[in-house]
Amino acid sequence: xxxxxxxxxxxxxxxxxxxxxxxxxxxxxxxxxxxxxxxxxxxxxxxxxxxxxxxxxxxxxxxxxxxxxxxxxxxxxxxxxxxxxxxxxxxxxxxxxxxxxxxxxxxxxxxxxxxxxxxxxxxxxxxxxxxxxxxxxxxxxxxxxxxxxxxxxxxxxxxxxxxxxxxxxxxxxxxxxxxxxxxxxxxxxxxxxxxxxxxxxxxxxxxxxxxxxxxxxxxxxxxxxxxxxxxxxxxxxxxxxxxxxxxxxx
Numbered sequence: 001x002x003x004x005x006x007x008x009x010x011x012x013x014x015x016x017x018x019x020x021x022x023x024x025x026x027x028x029x030x031x032x033x034x035x036x037x038x039x040x041x042x043x044x045x046x047x048x049x050x051x052x053x054x055x056x057x058x059x060x061x062x063x064x065x066x067x068x069x070x071x072x073x074x075x076x077x078x079x080x081x082x083x084x085x086x087x088x089x090x091x092x093x094x095x096x097x098x099x100x101x102x103x104x105x106x107x108x109x110x111x112x113x114x115x116x117x118x119x120x121x122x123x124x125x126x127x128x129x130x131x132x133x134x135x136x137x138x139x140x141x142x143x144x145x146x147x148x149x150x151x152x153x154x155x156x157x158x159x160x161x162x163x164x165x166x167x168x169x170x171x172x173x174x175x176x177x178x179x180x181x182x183x184x185x186x187x188x189x190x191x192x193x194x195x196x197x198x199x200x201x202x203x204x205x206x207x208x209x210x211x212x213x214x215x216x217x218x219x220x221x222x223x224x225x226x227x228x229x230x231x232x233x234x235x236x237x238x239x240x241x242x243x244x245x246x247x248x249x250x
Contacts, residue, residue: 084180154173
């Protein structure tokens with residue numbers, strides 16, 4: 001029997017091991033890279049800059065992941081399904097509907113905390129994560145994309161932004177298609193800003209249905225190296241951005 005693989009334990013401020021050392025598909029937790037450390041801003045920015053993200057459940061230490069392969073959504077490949085396109089066209093024309101950025105970040109992340117990931121019991125967005133990403137948001141590195149209907153927040157998502165890299169984190173929906181509208185808005189914004197890729201972290205059927213696909217981790221890290229040093233966009237949503245995904249096909 002093969003001896004179980006050990007997980008490096010990080011002290012606060014210690015550098016991450018190379019992502020190539022993350023557990024492989026044949027290991028008990030594929031993509032697991034390290035445990036421990038802290039969720040301070042410097043550590044989180046260092047992690048995202050290397051293709052690493054935290055994900056852990058209540059009662060666990062901080063766990064750091066870098067899956068191989070990596071699930072990403074190339075913004076050019078976003079699938080605007082016919083039913084969603086109809087819903088989105090109505091949404092754009094309805095006076096009481098709007099897509100907003102960063103007006104209620106804490107409400108969005110707390111709503112996401114009530115929505116388990118596919119196949120995962122309970123939440124992974126523990127209070128320490130909420131505090132950490134709220135701090136990232138206050139510093140301009142994390143953003144919320146919000147779907148509003150008649151003055152009510154009905155869905156949305158939050159993400160991390162480094163230059164021309166966007167790292168999707170979690171979505172929630174209180175009305176049908178509300179989180180998909182938020183994702184469509186993010187795609188439209190990214191296309192308008194010349195951002196080619198949104199990180200989706202892990203493969204799910206839902207993400208695949210929207211056009212996301214897996215790429216090699218090495219290719220993903222190369223994209224970070226190329227795009228993270230670029231200037232970050234101004235996170236303001238202009239309704240003209242909807243033309244990026246709703247304009248007639250030619």
